[in-house]
Amino acid sequence: MSLVETARPPSGPVKRTLCELRSEGSDGATASGLHAGLALDPTAFAALRRRAVLEGCKWDPQVGDVDILAPFPLVMRRSVWHVLAAQAEQLAAEAIAAEAEVSCRPELLHQLELPRALRIALGGETPLTPPAGRVFRFDFHFTTEGWRISEANSDVPGGFSEASYFTALMAEQFPGLRPAGDPGGSWADALARTAGPGGVVALLSAPGLVEDHQVIAFLAARLRERDCLAYLAKPQQIAWRDGLAHLEGSGYRGRVAAVVRFYQAEWLVRLKGSCDWRRFIRGGQTPVANPGLAAISESKRFPLLWEQLSTPLPAWRALLPETRDPRHAPWEHEDGWLLKTAMCNTGETVTIRELLGTRDWRRTRRAARWFPGGWVAQRRFQSVPVLTPVGPRHVCIGVYTVNGEAAGIYARLAVKPLIDCAAPDAALLLEDDE
């Protein structure tokens, strides 16, 4: 059953009318086609939250003192979604073309600050392991200059439960509004097509991290709904025999039809023992998602290669702010730049000077000076906040593409113009244009 199709008329817990809040919105709300909806009453939202955590694998609903699930939706005009969807599809197509070119030009790989063993594997001559599909998430922000992206999550994008299950639950409460898509369902559809009816899919993640477990547990549940056999495991439990992946797990031992790698490519090189991690990238015959080449556009230093590529990247050039090697940007003296590490996956190393204390800024500055090859400097954009029931919030609109097609949105909010792992999740719903 499609989550999107389960939306039904609300029972009326909304506190205020949509028009009230929209009329209070900032100027940016009109220009962006984005505004906040009204908060559900606490009892209704508590019931919804319980469903999300118990049935939707949302296992990290609290980060420190922050309640991660917003009790109100963001509402976007459908025409705006169509624009962002088209841009995301173009970004995905360009990234895949660029990755293919870079993999044939291994001399470029060293600029991405990937581990040496991974660079060798990516630039090798053994045939690439086939992809089981490809999912991206591009993080859009509405700025004073229009929509821009801050980064692409190319390798291991998460957020499926929030973007699919939680969003569908919120949609049930708001008549006339619909989710932009069901990225978890779309991703599961793509994987199930690869695995085939009754196919065995191994979903890999790092032990110890519940926020990663919840992603693959959610996908596993969706795959089981599609008649696949889904098993959670860690990368070390995959044995490659004659190029075919076999799961050596407690619940299943045998060949698998597809592998989902929710495990960053740059971590693979640290796997020791009998794990032949290179097969996740090249030399395997079992499809793997995401493919190892995803590490190329995942690196925040990917833009530093653009001038050396023949692949045209017009969407990337238009949407991603100017990005430079820290040695070639005035980030130490001008506030218009931010720093981030090359493999900044969850935003934890994004550094904006004005948001840091003096001591922390000195530490980051020292690190970027000592190891500039591990960082990038990126020109800052001015995010336009959206007025919400809890005050103005900066909004990050993560647009998924699954096998090249836009599949839905994962929205997050922040008080500061910086989205990190403590940024609350919001359901984004579409309204028809007037």
Place this chain on the structure above:
Amino acid sequence: MNKEEIYATWAPETSCWSRWVKPVLFSYLDLAAPVTPAHQPPGASASLPASIPATMPERVPALPITIPFTDTTQEQRPGPPVPETVLETSWAPAIESRCALVLDLPCAEGVILGLELAAQDYRPVPLYNAVPLPSGELELDSMTGRPVAAVHVLPILHALKKGATILGLIDLPLDAPPAFLLDAHRRGDGRKMLPDEFDNRSVCFTTDFPSANFLSAQRIGCVVLVQRSWGQPQLDLAHVLRRWQQAGIAIQLKRLDAPGPPVPCEIGRPSWFGAMFQRALSMVGLHRGEAGGFGAWVTASSAGG
């Protein structure tokens, strides 16, 4: 009680601590098969239920005293016997002293002691983060007899399920101080993992707990770490306690293997303490253990973007 009701009992809307209850195990409550007295194994008297009534206040109605906290309807490891010391709570500070408790005890002992403390008006807050074995899988390898999962969480699951019945009967005050429940074996028992084992080890992060500011806002000025024996907190927990200590919250230690009240405890600076230092190290590749999330380096973030 169904899954939602059990979760709502442990995380009631009226408690300010409910937001921190970890939902992972609750989402797997379907795995905890119904347990009837007929399933009670011989010698199960060492588990909680038989002991609870003796320590419950008079206002608590009759309790389901014969329900075991371990389910032996499947071929599973029984939970280890619960030492009598776990059931002894005379050391607990009076709730008027506004101390929070962190129970870092193995297997289901945290739940068991948490329920005992609930009878003294502490609010148990489960923070179990390990994923149980997938449904239908046996806990023991049929060939070797060794455990299949790194962390044995089914006893915790059953304890949460059965404990909800007990907890639901206790009328806790709205401002009850919290007793955070952790599994001391969450990182595995230090044993070497075999390749085909189900790796459900987990760690706790500073973000799994309320901040010192929040604790202070609830008039919590002291935190008591409760352990079976070890003098030093586990590394992941040390990060949490250190942050609280830095913010002026007094940390005390209660060892259950030693009599007497909690004693003041100074939490030393854990390895890689401080986020910015971690950032610098992450840049040179020192950001997590090879297994991906624990070992000396425990505070790195998720794989997913």
